[in-house]
Amino acid sequence: xxxxxxxxxxxxxxxxxxxxxxxxxxxxxxxxxxxxxxxxxxxxxxxxxxxxxxxxxxxxxxxxxxxxxxxxxxxxxxxxxxxxxxxxxxxxxxxxxxxxxxxxxxxxxxxxxxxxxxxxxxxxxxxxxxxxxxxxxxxxxxxxxxxxxxxxxxxxxxxxxxxxxxxxxxxxxxxxxxxxxxxxxxxxxxxxxxxxxxxxxxxxxxxxxxxxxxxxxxxxxxxxxxxxxxxxxxxxxxxxxxxxxxxxxxxxxxxxxxxxxxxxxxxxxxxxxx
Numbered sequence: 001x002x003x004x005x006x007x008x009x010x011x012x013x014x015x016x017x018x019x020x021x022x023x024x025x026x027x028x029x030x031x032x033x034x035x036x037x038x039x040x041x042x043x044x045x046x047x048x049x050x051x052x053x054x055x056x057x058x059x060x061x062x063x064x065x066x067x068x069x070x071x072x073x074x075x076x077x078x079x080x081x082x083x084x085x086x087x088x089x090x091x092x093x094x095x096x097x098x099x100x101x102x103x104x105x106x107x108x109x110x111x112x113x114x115x116x117x118x119x120x121x122x123x124x125x126x127x128x129x130x131x132x133x134x135x136x137x138x139x140x141x142x143x144x145x146x147x148x149x150x151x152x153x154x155x156x157x158x159x160x161x162x163x164x165x166x167x168x169x170x171x172x173x174x175x176x177x178x179x180x181x182x183x184x185x186x187x188x189x190x191x192x193x194x195x196x197x198x199x200x201x202x203x204x205x206x207x208x209x210x211x212x213x214x215x216x217x218x219x220x221x222x223x224x225x226x227x228x229x230x231x232x233x234x235x236x237x238x239x240x241x242x243x244x245x246x247x248x249x250x251x252x253x254x255x256x257x258x259x260x261x262x263x264x265x266x267x268x269x270x271x272x273x274x
Contacts, residue, residue, distance in 0.1 A: 092137065092138070092162065092165065092168065093134075093135050093136060093137055094117055094121075094133050094134055094135070094136060094137075094138075094141070094162070094167065095117065095121070095134050095135070095167025095168065096117050096118065096119045096121065096134065096166075096167050097116065097117060097166035097167050098116070098117045098162065098164070098165055098166055098167045099114060099115065099116050099117075099162075099163040099164045099166070100115050100117070100133070100138075100141075100160060100161060100162050100163055101113045101114065101115065101160070101161045101163055102115065102125070102145060102158065102159070102160050103158070103159045103160075103161070104149065104153070104156050104157065104158055104159075105156075105157035105158075105159070106157075107153060107156065109126070110126055110127070110149060110153065110156070112125065112126070114163070117133055117134060117167070120134075121133060121134025121135065122134075125145065127149070127152050128145070128148040128149060128152075131144060131145060131148075138160050138161075138162060141160050142158050142159065142160045145158050145160070146158045164185070165183065165184065165185050166183055167242075168183065168184045168242035168243075169181050169182060169183055169184060169242065169243070170182055170184055170188075170193060170240050170242065170243065170244045170245070170246065171244075171245045171246070172193055172194065172196075172197040172245075172246045172248070173245060173246070173247055173248070174204065174246075174247050174248030174249060174250070175200060175201050175203045175204030175205070175248045175249070175250050175251075176194060176197045176198055176199065176200055176201060176204060176248050177197065177198025177199060177201055178197050178198040179197060180197070182196055182197070184240065184242055187239060187240075188239070188240050189237040189238060189239055189240065190209065190211060190225055190227065190230075190237060190238045190240060190246055191227060191230055191231070191237050193240055193246055194209075194227065194246065194248070197246075200227070200248055203250050203251060204248045204249070204250065204251060205248070205249045205250060205251040206226070206227045206228040206248075207226045207227075207228050207229075208224070208226075208249055209224070209225050209226070209227055209246065209247065209248050209249070210222040210223065210224055210225070210246075210247045210249075211223040211225060211238055211240065211244050211245070211246055211247075212244065212245040212246075212247060213241060213243070213244050214243050223238055225237070225238050
């Protein structure tokens, strides 16, 4: 009896020891690897998706915001260019010696190139006869030719282009290198006109230049301009209008030179008389 009891106790203790050993034995790599890897992979995926979404938002939102700004920048650039050009060829009124081209879409027989405006201001056009172009704008000429051609062509599409300008002139007089009459082929400033005339010479007064402009009532109005300050960036230049006259007066050195010339001439006259 005692030996049986002893064997039972030994078996129970051996079982407890075996279970304790199993409980303390570390788990294999297969048991503990999947869950952490899976959690890490899912975390990285979520972070990647979140990052891509933030990146997409960061790119899309500023673009949508910057789009109106781009349009605004373009409009400002166009406005600055338009302010400089000032639709020169659009508002120009044609005159003798100007050259223009008339194109009628899909009607080559009614189109003409290199038409020079004669002194009387009238051009001869096929079918419709003479057209007065002197003193008129491009739009006015287009409208008249379109209206008159509509009697012979169904819905004519007429385009008139000013190829070159020779009728619009300005004059530079006074103390410049090469005074004279010049053609205004584009919108020009007084500073550009002086440069084309060889600039102010050593006797010219750059601070008291005047632009004489003819008014509709026939009177001439002087427009003073200080080119010295314009070139220093402290004054605004003046745009010329066809028919303007730029007058460059003499400075004090010119007056002194004249006085000295007269004095020298008087001296030599006295010497000759003696």
